[in-house]
Amino acid sequence: MRLTRLFNEFFHSEKAGGLILVACTVVSLLVANISMGGSYIHLWHESVGGKPVEFWINDALMTVFFLLVGLELERELYIGELADIKRSMLPVFAAIGGMAVPALIHFLFNRGTPAQDGVAIPMATDIAFSLGILSLLGNRVPASLKVFLTALAIIDDLGSILVIAFFYSKGISPLYLGLALGIFAIMIVLNRLRIHQIWLYLGLGVVMWFCMYRSGVHATITGVLVAFAIPFGNGDEQSPSYHLQHVLHKPVAFLILPLFALANTAIAIPASWMEDLGSSNSLGIMLGLLAGKPAGIFLFAMLSVWIGLSKLPLGVRKVHLLWIGLLGGIGFTMSIFITHLAFVDEMLVISSKIAIIMGSVLAGLLGFLSLKVSLKTT
Numbered sequence: 001m002r003l004t005r006l007f008n009e010f011f012h013s014e015k016a017g018g019l020i021l022v023a024c025t026v027v028s029l030l031v032a033n034i035s036m037g038g039s040y041i042h043l044w045h046e047s048v049g050g051k052p053v054e055f056w057i058n059d060a061l062m063t064v065f066f067l068l069v070g071l072e073l074e075r076e077l078y079i080g081e082l083a084d085i086k087r088s089m090l091p092v093f094a095a096i097g098g099m100a101v102p103a104l105i106h107f108l109f110n111r112g113t114p115a116q117d118g119v120a121i122p123m124a125t126d127i128a129f130s131l132g133i134l135s136l137l138g139n140r141v142p143a144s145l146k147v148f149l150t151a152l153a154i155i156d157d158l159g160s161i162l163v164i165a166f167f168y169s170k171g172i173s174p175l176y177l178g179l180a181l182g183i184f185a186i187m188i189v190l191n192r193l194r195i196h197q198i199w200l201y202l203g204l205g206v207v208m209w210f211c212m213y214r215s216g217v218h219a220t221i222t223g224v225l226v227a228f229a230i231p232f233g234n235g236d237e238q239s240p241s242y243h244l245q246h247v248l249h250k251p252v253a254f255l256i257l258p259l260f261a262l263a264n265t266a267i268a269i270p271a272s273w274m275e276d277l278g279s280s281n282s283l284g285i286m287l288g289l290l291a292g293k294p295a296g297i298f299l300f301a302m303l304s305v306w307i308g309l310s311k312l313p314l315g316v317r318k319v320h321l322l323w324i325g326l327l328g329g330i331g332f333t334m335s336i337f338i339t340h341l342a343f344v345d346e347m348l349v350i351s352s353k354i355a356i357i358m359g360s361v362l363a364g365l366l367g368f369l370s371l372k373v374s375l376k377t378t
Contacts, residue, residue, distance in 0.1 A: 017253030018132015021332070024261040025357065032266045044263045057263045058340060061256045063209055063223040066161065068252050069127070070227025071245040073154050079235045082151060089310035090301055091151035094321070097300025098152065098328050099123040099159045102288030106281075115281035118342040118352060120163045122288025124334030125156040126360070128257055130327040133364045140375045142315030149324055152297070160334050161224055168341040169217040176215035180222070183208040187229035194231065196240045201230050218341065257333060264336045265357070267350050281348065282355035285335070289359035290366075294325030323370040329363030331356050 031040045044054045073082075082088040102122035110116045130153055134141060183204050190200065205226040213219035233239040276282055301321050304310040312318070335356045343349050 016132075017128040017257055018126075018130070018135075020254060020258050021126075021128055021132070021261050024258045025265045025332075028262045028265040029267070029269070029357075033269055037268055041266045041268060044266050054263050057256075057259050058337065059213065059219050060209070062260060062337065063220045064248065065252050065256050065260075066157075066220045066223030067205075067227050068223075068245065068248045069154060069157050069161075070224035071230070071241055071248070072150075073158055073224075074228055074232055074241060075235060075245070076151055076154060078232055080147075080151075082155075086310060087313075088151070089304050090313070091148055091155055093304035093310065094148075094297045094301040094325075094328075095152050095155035095159060097296035097298075097303075098125065098156060098293050098325065099296070101296030101299075102292030105288045105292040106284035109280040109284035109287075113280060114345070115279075115284070115343075115348065118281055118285070118339065118348075120160065120167065120338050121335050121342060121352060121356065122285050122292060122329075122331060122359070123156070123163065124160045124331045124338060125153045125293070125328045126330045126332040126334060127153040127157065128253065129330040129332050129360065129364065133327055133330065133368050134324075134371070136368065137371055137375060141371075142313070144313030145316050145320060145324065148313060148316065148321075149327060152324070152328060156328070157334060158224075160338065161221060164218050164338065164341060165221050168338070172216040173214060176211045177217060180208050180211035180215055180217075183211065184225050184229060187226070191229055191231050196231050198230065198240050198244055201226060201240075260333060260336075264340075265353065267353055269354065270347070270350065273351070273354055276351040277355060277358065279351060282351055285331075285352060285355040286359035286362075289329040289331050289335075289356070289363050290326075293329035293363065294322055297325035297328050298322045317374075319374055320371070323367055323374055326363050326367030326370060329367070330360045332360045335360070 031037060044057075045052045048056060076082040082091070103119050106119045106122055107116065110118065127150070130149060131146075134146065134149055187201055187204055187208075205222060208226065209219050209222040212222045227241075230241050230244060231239065232241040235242060237243070270276070277286070298318075298321050301310075302318065305312060312321075336353055339349055339352045339356065343352065
């Protein structure tokens, strides 16, 4: 299977970005829990322009991350793995299972409790971390398996974006939402008129972001909408979409996501952290990531094969999908992102983050070791 230049750039930037995310997380946790930890944690809550630094990272810079995700999703839909219905059904079904089963597990543990709002936390897959771990296995990984995990993670992120839009948006303002959608409509018209100046779309995107923020819908949704408004053309190197995606790879992987990791893992670990891991919320998160993700991905993927909607890619065996499902259990970025939307209580946020980190680390380690053994015997 021949991989495109842009896919290779995306995969390798995610590989390096995933390793940097690991380093940033370790450093942030260490610094936050030494004598100067209080000052370090406070740094992310300093006010800039009337909002804490953490807000500008989580709500503004992460919009750029969602813009890149949207551009990659658009490419996959038009000319990539998702363009062919038969091939797209495998990652689509796998992603649906990988979202539904973890959410069900968390719901069963937390139904009727204040933690019930965190049902979407274990649904997410971290693209950078999961692809970073897969890349450590080198050339023994079939190209089709890399494409499958990438498509799965992107669809997973799209699902998370939709969940954020429909279930974590509060106090909707029809006026500002109408203005945001009006700006989106203008961008679509500009696209149809074949106006290709990227700066125009990005400028309108900034205004749209402000309106979306004021509307009550989470502003990061703007990134995905702008991605689909930017002209794609035939997807070649002259395409505005291709050019912007190429430009964004490194800033997102080496600046935005590391900043997100530093800001959101700057937590003082409480003395009761091990006891907190036994809470219904933490168990729902960890079991959702460790058991729900691989089970949902594997079972739903096999269902799509069994009913004849898809087939296994060349070089991929059934067991590979189970171990890839474990890598899908690396929630991290999106899981932490959803945690901030789901909970207000600071202790619940901290215990959720610790559960996400523990579940993601174990899922990544088990997925890596299982694939290493499995691919050796292929």
